[in-house]
Amino acid sequence: MLRIIWRQLRGRAWRSAALLAGVLVATTGFIVLTGATSASRLQVTGDVERNTRAAYDILVRPKGSRIVLETDRRLVRPNYLSGLYGGITNAQYDQVRRVSGVDIAAPIAMLGYASAFIPTPLDITDAVDRRLDRQVIRVDPTFVAERGLSTAPGKPQYVYVTKHPLIYPVFDPKSTTRDTLYTDGRTYPGDECEHPLPVREVMPDGSSKPICGGEFGPSTDGRGSGVSERDIKSVAAVRLLPDGRFESGGVIQSRDDLPEPTDRLFLQMRLSVPLLMAAIDPVAENRLVGLDRAVTRGRPLTADDGPDDIPGGSLVNRAFPVLSSSRPYVDGAVRASYRRLVPATVAGVLETELADQLDHAPAVPVGEGRADLSGGYPTVQGGPLTTLVQAGPAEYDEQPGGTLRAREFPPKPDNPDPKSSVEPEVVPWLADDQSFRPLRDVALAKSMDVNRIWSVVGSFDPERLAGFSELSKLPLETYEPPRAEGADERSRQALGGQPLEPSGNPGGYLTPPPLLLTNLASVPKLLEGGTSPQRAAPLSAIRVRVSDVDGYSKRSAERVRLVAERIAAVTGLDVDVTLGSSPSAQTVELAAGSFGRPALRLSEKWSALGVASVIVQAVDRKSVVLFLLVLVVCALFLGNAVSAAVRARTPELAVLACLGWRPRRIGLLILGEVAVLGLAAGVLSLGLAVPVAAVLGNAIGWQRAAAAVPLALVLALAAGAVPALRAARAHPAAALRPAATTVRWLRRPRTLLGLALVNLARTPGRTVLGAGALAIGVAALTLVAAAASVFRGAIVGNLLGDSVALSVRGADAVAVVATVLLGAVAVADVLYLNIRDRAAELAALQAVGWTEGALARLVGYEGAALGVLGATTGSAAGLAGAAWLFNGVPGGLILVAAITAAGGVLAPVLATLVPAALLRGLPTAQLLAEE
Template identity: 65%
Template structure:
């Protein structure tokens, strides 16, 4: 059988060569062109809902930081950047800046929340009864947040006022030794009671007025400010002034001071989110320098100042811009009660103080309420002194993750609660201990982790404000750019139903000051990226190697939303994604998208609320996809389909040409399966040879086209070629095997009985095409497929300016036209034209006797060539017009419109298809002169 197959192939070398070339072209083209598209690309979907421009057009985030809601619904919650901590290296930032077309690339590194005390001075002068020898003013505190819905009582604070003498500690070179000299000239042990005054009792002896803060000091960060309490001691002097110790003001302070008013300071611990930025880039992006209202702006030269304090103590101070608006809804309500203790507080251990004062004569003495905003602004009014204003600890820095949601059947988002994380505030051994914010005991909606900056006991870290900025003056707060995607968006959520609006008093819900709470404040402390290495030195955080949380990119030459702008932004976003491997979001065209959110009840009285929160709907959501896009894959499959049609026609022709041989074999007893195996064997041999040749051609062709190929892709040519050949030869083989031997006597071309007698060459050409309808439709269909593919590609390249943007239906058509796509479409058209030429050639050969008769009756070769030319023109017109119509409809359906440019492109492609077909028809027409007229007439 193999020997017989080889003789058949060699005996019909021309036809075998044609089949071999067809399989070779299709296989090699498929392997090489798919190699050009198996690369990273940016898929863009979504609908544009906004025609104004925000502060930035592209947001670059660490890989894998998209939430489930973003992926499913294209929604982003306000201030979502506040939950991103690191993940981008400075090298990747440099890559983003280097992309051509990037106007501004502004990085931001979210570092975490610094728990900062807001001081609330209260005046107790009017609560003092100056007639009493000793008295205690008990201050009962209540903490309030979230429009007063969240409220909790706290341990009381005590103010002890005595007319008896007091001795005060004198602080020397050592700030806090175990034994301290007092103003009476004696040295006392301070381990038990701390740097507290000693009251002169009966008999001249002195005892310290102990402060419970000393007892709590070692575990201060394990307690909340609601759980801490203290004793403040004052002496009422004969002149009516109030004297107190100044031991806490440093080693150079006097031992005591006096004032006409008795004031103490309550503190509300507020977490401020610290972020690092590039000052120059931030100025260009949002005008940061122009928002400074006090002090000076950040400079690129501001870095972490490291000072060796001696004794192994290292001080790290970071310069920041602090907010002038804290965006925190918090307050303290204080109620005063005057008590008459039966004895001196110096005689009462602090742990027994509450019990000892219980039952003492009590008189209501007033009260006050102070909110965090007013207290913060009053604190700022003192100026930017290093000692009195605008500082905070960086010993314990907390990072809050993203909130998660359950989607309700009506589309409402219900916030999930999380386990509280009080241990993240554990700063035992730090030099700047502060209690935890009281709201850390409330219901948590965000996971918390601690940013480990270094050994707190020997490494003191603080921030100090060099200036104050007003966030509402930033570009992101302007009317034209106010989209919830902005970095400094003021957080607020309105009540979504009557019950919630009534509970909130018609006001929006604002952040409570709890990092684990639902609403998150934007970054309110800004330092420089240059400060980050020094701040994170000796720490264990992974942010040391990748500190940047996001990069906001503004694209040059983009002014509001348009197709041109969107395409320009997309191309630059794709380059950024390809070069950095990071997640990229195209924020151009984003718009507010209010969402209904159910917030579960809190632990301190706040009821469940139904809120309307202003989220963002991404105008164009982008993602990296590593695959051949569907349009490219469809084009390459079309190459194979057209090749199958071409080969199927060619194998069918070979079978028809050998009908007498196959009939003889059948008469000699060959079974149908053996005849079918003979035909498939010939085709398989040609496919195998074409596949092997394709492996060798793929590499030089790929190198010439600058397309990288590997051996695995090149070896794919062998099975592709075999499959192609078998699919093309299967139907002809079955038909040839089942044919009756008498069928060899029938004419190869049927008569078109329903067609009237033609009176012109075009009419005769039409009759000739109708006489072989299957062959005609096969050739026209192959050409139509190629023309339709080329129409879609040309429409994307010209009618839509290089890309089909914005309103794509999923991934059906890729965003931009690659050279490989155009090559595939052109190759499909050329294969279709070759199929037409093959149809004409087969028609000429099958009608050779008829054509010889026409020549014998006086027809010239020119007339016969015109006849063949008309057949080619009609066949080409049928395929080209059908394909152009399909391509026009497909392109218009994909983009939702039918612009005039698309009609022009379609017409141009149809004419090009017809022209190529007419040129292909010249080859079979030129073979007419080789017809053996005398022999054919003799055979007839």
């Protein structure tokens, strides 16, 4: 049998050489390209490792803290800590620390929002007329937040500017009388105004009168809910000195402590801003994120810091130490218009009468101003600790298409304790806006002798902390401020092209990170005697770094997984592996606000868990699929060629059957021929793969190159299996009968194109194989061209997965080009076989007067028809795949698909030049004689 196989291959030398070349190209290409895949995989894995180094590897939260949405989508919502207030005990924290493999366990206890008054000074210097003896500058403020979308007018503020001297009250905590000592050495009654301790103006006759101003607003009627700063009026007194400078002040500590003159005059507006307070373990936090190295002012927080009692007369100020953020991460400002008026009298007029007089006095516009709260935030050194406001997690309704709609909650309720002895405080003006989080007030211990406050020991810059890399920067980062971009054009225009940031509303959708950090040692004393449920389980989360893990790798991922399983088993808490996570954009809809903000559609980054593992696997799958297409198209080419050979040798095989060859032996004969070709191609590929890879700059070893031999053999046998089976099943008598086709219908073609289509329809299987091989290449070309052209080489977004998972690499492009070329060769082979099978027909056409040009055009039309069929099918498949991968069909993608389809048609048309050239040597007389 081997001798017969060898004779058959030698007898059809050109055909055998063509088949050998096809297998050789496909096998060598696959070996070289998969070598490039390995090198690229190492590079991509390196990218993943560099960009998944996180502050921590495991996130531990209270049992049941995951919302259903997180579980279903394998996500963690941004600012997950903002709605977690306790739930983990100190004993569970100790269990986590003792788990083998835990390097750092950093707990954090979210406590709630503490109030702070942020000075927001408005410069009104240029509004003052220095020629006037007395004047009042009226300031009409407008409070602004959320990129200017939420606004609310405030009550007017007045600055009384006089050239007359002012005298100031001196604070004396030991005084038991109503009379107050002033800086002129005299005492005056303390009940001349509703507001205590007013500044006094010295009249020209030497007497003095009180300026009854200060801050005053509507009564709270004992509700204990406080008032907004936009409801408070004020009258400030300022002296214009002869040298043009300004002197202003209030209650002073001693007669020698007089106000310093200033060159500029500022109205000190105060915005009430809620600052999120949390407790940490300073030692663990220093190791985890380098908190001590991020301190920019003062000193770091230590584990030994505790509340200090500071005497203050009849009250003791118990100051709890905090490390404050140097950045407020709150979008808020005040803009104002200035008007000047000249009142008849100011000094000696009571507050209510003075306010009515100034409100209705004629005034002249004299300018405008604006101030952001970020300017005055660094000067804040403390604030009261009477009540903490806790905002629960946002809740969502899932809309069609996966969009999330944030649920709405009522604004902050009144204090539920009507017997509270705590004085009403000014609350943020935006607290009356629509809330997207449930709110509750947690009262701390009340005492008539102790006043609890928070006091700044130092400031830290959150942007100097260790965190996540830029590509994998996550909202899991504890101190990362949340931002949400507009998800549609309307929302982007409303936001002015800028992201939405947290506002001064504690129930707002976006919440700032913890801006005030105290230590865990202070928590029991802070919560002692209060109503907080956190006293038994104060911790909100534990962030864990696993030892011997530096970036993502399979070994690191497995090590982290094992530690996470141990923590979950020991503590029973919710445990998430954050190693290898990446941001994942989610679309969120917000209802319109109460202060002018329209409804918004936002794109918000959530944290997709385990993305690095998916990326590495996806890159491997994508590349292997592309390279397998080379083998698939080659197999189609071989299968078509072997089928044609079997068809041409039908009489020969029938003779062998008549001579007693069994069907099995006939099938083995066909398989033997393709096996010899495959084996020869594999051996040649073994010698070519290494040098070809070296020329392309991609070294591969001989072990990988040796895989070419079995690969080529398997490829050849797979391609020849079906034709061999068909040859073995043919009946000898039926094979010896001349081929005849039953005519079901007859339609005479009137054009060359019509005749070409009829010719292709005569061998539908062969036509489908050729067009299918081309379609596969064009589909792959469309996908890769879309990524390379429309998306500039990669499907790049802000996510790590987008950055590397669909990158278009050189090896992928080579694989696609090879696939398209093999498809074109398959089309050329179909045309060659058609010419060979219809040689007698073509000779007859020449005999009746057809020119070689006409016959060449006929073959060209057949190639063009095959090209159109394969290219349009492949382009449509590639377009559909690209639309599925890229979530849409951009206009550029359609253009790319059209260009690849045109290229797919052009390639087989050019490939027809070779089979068309065979028409020139067509032996017309011989063929007609044989027929």
